[in-house]
Amino acid sequence: xxxVRPPEDVFEDVDEGVEGLLEAWLVETNDRxxxxxxxxxxxxxxxxxxxxxxxxxxxxxxxxPKGDTFAAxxxxxxxxxxx
Numbered sequence: 001x002x003x004v005r006p007p008e009d010v011f012e013d014v015d016e017g018v019e020g021l022l023e024a025w026l027v028e029t030n031d032r033x034x035x036x037x038x039x040x041x042x043x044x045x046x047x048x049x050x051x052x053x054x055x056x057x058x059x060x061x062x063x064x065p066k067g068d069t070f071a072a073x074x075x076x077x078x079x080x081x082x083x
Contacts, residue, residue: 002054004077010044011072019069020044022076031059033079040076057081 006020024041027033038050039059060080064070 001060002057002079002081003075004039004051004054004059004079005073005075006042006044006051006070007049008072010047010049014045017071018045019071021069022064022066023048025062025066026050027059029059029062033057033059042070051076053079055079055081 010020020042022040022042025039026041027039033039033053033056035053035056037053039053040051042049042051057079059077061078063078064074064076070076
């Protein structure tokens with residue numbers, strides 16, 4: 001199991017405590033994804049970005065629902081990379 005997290009660089013130049021907003025999931029639970037495939041759209045202080053799958057596998061759990069906020073390093077989803 002691998003955690004899907006937002007890219008660290010989007011939080012580099014923002015104040016501590018600033019959160020991101022998960023605008024949309026591009027996948028659903030049990031969807032198969034490829035490594036580096038966009039899985040979600042998010043925004044941090046007017047900067048939109050895509051969250052990418054860290055590896056190929058199956059989305060086993062979406063932790064942060066669409067419309068919720070998240071902190072830097074938060075687990076957004078979990079990816080099952082098993083066979």
